[in-house]
Amino acid sequence: MTKTASNTTAPTQLLEVNGLRYAYRRFGNGSGRPLLFLQHFTGTLDNWDPAVTDPLASGREVILLDNAGIGRSTGEVPETMAEMANHVFAFLDGLRLPTCDVLGFSLGGVIAQQMAQDRPSIFRRMILVGTAPRGGEDIMRLEKPSLAKHIQDPTNRGYDVLKKIFFTSSPTSQAAGQAFIGRLLQRKDDREPPSGPNVGSAQLAAFREWERFTGDRFADLKGIRHPTLVVQGFKDEMIPVRNSYWLAENLPNAVLLAYPDAGHGSLFQYADSFTKHAADFLSSESDSVVF
Amino acid sequence: MTKTASNTTAPTQLLEVNGLRYAYRRFGNGSGRPLLFLQHFTGTLDNWDPAVTDPLASGREVILLDNAGIGRSTGEVPETMAEMANHVFAFLDGLRLPTCDVLGFSLGGVIAQQMAQDRPSIFRRMILVGTAPRGGEDIMRLEKPSLAKHIQDPTNRGYDVLKKIFFTSSPTSQAAGQAFIGRLLQRKDDREPPSGPNVGSAQLAAFREWERFTGDRFADLKGIRHPTLVVQGFKDEMIPVRNSYWLAENLPNAVLLAYPDAGHGSLFQYADSFTKHAADFLSSESDSVVF
Numbered sequence A, B: 001m002t003k004t005a006s007n008t009t010a011p012t013q014l015l016e017v018n019g020l021r022y023a024y025r026r027f028g029n030g031s032g033r034p035l036l037f038l039q040h041f042t043g044t045l046d047n048w049d050p051a052v053t054d055p056l057a058s059g060r061e062v063i064l065l066d067n068a069g070i071g072r073s074t075g076e077v078p079e080t081m082a083e084m085a086n087h088v089f090a091f092l093d094g095l096r097l098p099t100c101d102v103l104g105f106s107l108g109g110v111i112a113q114q115m116a117q118d119r120p121s122i123f124r125r126m127i128l129v130g131t132a133p134r135g136g137e138d139i140m141r142l143e144k145p146s147l148a149k150h151i152q153d154p155t156n157r158g159y160d161v162l163k164k165i166f167f168t169s170s171p172t173s174q175a176a177g178q179a180f181i182g183r184l185l186q187r188k189d190d191r192e193p194p195s196g197p198n199v200g201s202a203q204l205a206a207f208r209e210w211e212r213f214t215g216d217r218f219a220d221l222k223g224i225r226h227p228t229l230v231v232q233g234f235k236d237e238m239i240p241v242r243n244s245y246w247l248a249e250n251l252p253n254a255v256l257l258a259y260p261d262a263g264h265g266s267l268f269q270y271a272d273s274f275t276k277h278a279a280d281f282l283s284s285e286s287d288s289v290v291f
Helices: A050-057 A081-094 A107-118 A145-151 A160-165 A171-184 A197-211 A219-223 A242-250 A271-283 B050-057 B081-094 B107-118 B145-151 B160-165 B171-184 B197-211 B219-223 B242-250 B271-283
Strands: A013-017 A020-027 A035-038 A062-065 A100-105 A123-129 A228-233 A254-259 B013-017 B020-027 B035-038 B062-065 B100-105 B123-129 B228-233 B254-259
Touching: A013 A081, A020 A081, A035 A081, A035 A107, A050 A062, A050 A171, A050 A271, A081 A107, A081 A197, A100 A107, A107 A123, A107 A197, A107 A219, A123 A271, A145 A160, A160 A171, A219 A242, A228 A242, A228 A271, A242 A254, A254 A271, B013 B081, B020 B081, B035 B081, B035 B107, B050 B062, B050 B171, B050 B271, B081 B107, B081 B197, B100 B107, B107 B123, B107 B197, B107 B219, B123 B271, B145 B160, B160 B171, B219 B242, B228 B242, B228 B271, B242 B254, B254 B271
Parallel strands: A035 A062, A035 A100, A100 A123, A123 A228, A228 A254, B035 B062, B035 B100, B100 B123, B123 B228, B228 B254
Antiparallel strands: A013 A020, A020 A062, A254 B254, B013 B020, B020 B062
């Protein structure tokens, strides 16, 4: 635990496990259970908005992780969610953390679901933002025109593309996107190397595998009993909101919170509201998700 | 305003307007704008759960209304939502209340939408629970087997049927339904006469008319700019949750909150959670729904 409870200043640490090195940050304090952050497609530790991490770090430790092959974490980026989940297990076992809460965003929300199925005791409560169940649809189809026009636009350099694909085209949402990028850039030193194209291609392969299902669609979700807060923007082009409907309807113990005029980055656009509801949810000791 | 801030004890009042008499209750106090409650299919003032009305009455006045032909309100029960909305306008004009907040449940949520379209200034913020937009589907189809088996069961006398059709079959939800009925029965005196069969048939005709639409489906909702909190149970058999998805997706300024293992009566099943979120939402002075 560091003394500096912000993702703008928390030092990046390295943990050696099984011959691999995982890059992570751990900061904050309070009586709450540690909260693990699992990151979106191609994102690194530097993609976590301090407006989301820092308020949550005021009531508990937060732990941000780069999965294998991301940022300064070594190893290969896996092409399945199950292998990515195994890396997170190895990391948490290396930290000697038998259980925690989790905030999984997008790709990270899929990994969280996989982990909850593979080892239920690893999580107490889950927050799944902008994500999809196995068998979901239209997940990260970057080639579709509504996304490709932004991703392929050469004027969208660096974080600028996030303003286009994580936020809606409304002036309000675009302004929130600009503010989000400004917050990501507040961290000046000890930054992670950005992901290269190999990261995206492996993670996309994992998403394609995640869209496939056998047997009763969404039946796997019935076995995930964890209290789960599902959060989504109604205008998400990257993982459309119907995926969160399926997720929350089929998880036996989930509440759905959906935001207007928000895309994939709803948690960043409405960081004050999101962190307030998330903290209320996490502070409950009930077996029920309802808070 | 009465001194007794509970629907268990608040006296029923009568307001004469245009030769009609409207039965209502008005109680509570605080700095919040008055909150109008619009009731569900065949329900009277006595169907408002004190676990919902009373916590909200601790921060504002609440006003419960029997529409025309319900309880001790005179007049005919209209067969369209627009006419029901006109009765509420007449009542509020009679009270000299130019604007208020509204909690519309089921049928009441439909009337609230109609009012917001007909006279936008009448409401500041809206809470729409277990309801549907114009053009919604499977709205109050009491003849379908999942509902008819309970409604036609002669052992479900009085409020007992509500335990079956407002709650899920899980032990937890049924226990919440039993507690709900117990709370409705706490009021001993000055109760409203229950609705006869003519009430239901007229209100069902209005629902059938509400399912019809012309032009672009749900396009009317774009014009309702009010901050709107949409609340629904995932297992609602009376008005399925996809109606709330359509409502919240197409309203430009809506947040959706959906509850697990809950049917039509989600607000009663989770009264503590619902009233906490509702009060947070109502206490905001922002133009945005996000709270």
